[in-house]
Amino acid sequence: MKQKHAADPLSAADRELLNLIQIDFPRTSRPFAELGRQLGLNEAEVLSRLKELKADGIIRRIGGIFASEKLGFVSTLVALQVEESVLEEVAAAVSSYDGVTHNYERRHKFNLWFTLVAASDEDLRRILNEVSRLPGVAALRNLPAVRLFKIGVNFDLSGGET
Amino acid sequence: MHLADLDKKIIAHLQGDLPLCRAPYAAVAKEAGISEEELLQKIADYLAAGILRRMGTILRHHLAGFTANAMCGWSVPPERVEEVGRLFAAFPQASHVYQRPTYPDWPYNILTMLHGRTDAELELTAREMSVSARISDYTLLHSMREFKKTSMNYFAG
Numbered sequence: 001m002k003q004k005h006a007a008d009p010l011s012a013a014d015r016e017l018l019n020l021i022q023i024d025f026p027r028t029s030r031p032f033a034e035l036g037r038q039l040g041l042n043e044a045e046v047l048s049r050l051k052e053l054k055a056d057g058i059i060r061r062i063g064g065i066f067a068s069e070k071l072g073f074v075s076t077l078v079a080l081q082v083e084e085s086v087l088e089e090v091a092a093a094v095s096s097y098d099g100v101t102h103n104y105e106r107r108h109k110f111n112l113w114f115t116l117v118a119a120s121d122e123d124l125r126r127i128l129n130e131v132s133r134l135p136g137v138a139a140l141r142n143l144p145a146v147r148l149f150k151i152g153v154n155f156d157l158s159g160g161e162t
Numbered sequence: 163m164h165l166a167d168l169d170k171k172i173i174a175h176l177q178g179d180l181p182l183c184r185a186p187y188a189a190v191a192k193e194a195g196i197s198e199e200e201l202l203q204k205i206a207d208y209l210a211a212g213i214l215r216r217m218g219t220i221l222r223h224h225l226a227g228f229t230a231n232a233m234c235g236w237s238v239p240p241e242r243v244e245e246v247g248r249l250f251a252a253f254p255q256a257s258h259v260y261q262r263p264t265y266p267d268w269p270y271n272i273l274t275m276l277h278g279r280t281d282a283e284l285e286l287t288a289r290e291m292s293v294s295a296r297i298s299d300y301t302l303l304h305s306m307r308e309f310k311k312t313s314m315n316y317f318a319g
Contacts, residue, residue, distance in 0.1 A: 018221060025217040027205055029185055029198060043184060051182050060220040061313060064176035070213040071316055079268065095310040103310035106233060106303040117314045141268050149259035150251035
């Protein structure tokens with residue numbers, strides 16, 4: 001059953017399109033025509049749907065997703081225990097680093113979690129050292145990946161069953 | 163794979179947003195000062211070398227109906243990490259599954275990012291994973307606020 005309701009503004013056709021381009025955007029001269037062939041739409045229709053989904057903020061970016069470690073970068077996940085009263089200040093200071101790509105408040109003793117990408121181990125250690133000294137930071141736990149089992153933000157948006 | 167200056171320039175362009183025009187690769191190639199054919203070949207090379215995970219789309223999931231997410235930490239016996247990691251990776255609700263270090267106050271060696279429409283749905287997913295893997299020691303960390311979410315700029319400027 002495919003229903004459209006307030007909390008779920010995407011049509012079935014949009015979901016099908018998003019499902020398709022999440023994982024593999026065509027690498028051909030006319031990718032939108034290629035997508036159209038798979039969806040039974042023409043090139044102009046695909047482009048106009050994507051422009052709308054982007055204007056609506058549902059699509060953040062279409063492009064290359066790179067493996068930072070293969071580009072010579074180092075990355076890690078960091079858990080912070082921060083005094084509640086200064087959480088926003090600490091979060092803002094953490095977010096101000098270019099290499100911080102995700103930064104979330106989470107419901108836990110470790111209440112601020114961020115991912116950090118840096119050009120070298122030395123850079124990474126320097127930033128962690130600075131963050132650990134921010135006022136209100138009670139503990140910092142560095143959690144670099146030991147092993148990757150899955151990375152892929154592929155959601156079944158095609159609707160129907162959940 | 164050695165990355166020459168040209169590669170860094172190409173990567174800097176590809177990590178941006180492909181323009182929504184009929185021939186987006188031709189547009190990117192022009193900016194990078196190469197032909198469309200060369201760019202498509204470079205993309206194929208980067209994929210083969212594992213530098214490029216994929217050409218794809220980053221969605222704002224909360225706008226696509228996935229309003230809730232949580233990190234889930236699992237305390238898994240070392241000899242079962244391999245088996246449990248693979249098992250968790252097969253759950254479509256889990257977008258990221260990693261083995262990571264532990265500390266006395268953080269005993270969870272496998273971390274998964276879970277997505278769903280509500281917090282209750284996330285709790286249900288975690289319970290299903292727990293039963294399926296026979297791992298009862300886990301902690302679910304619901305997201306309260308998103309302070310930053312962006313893509314890394316490699317070789318920018």
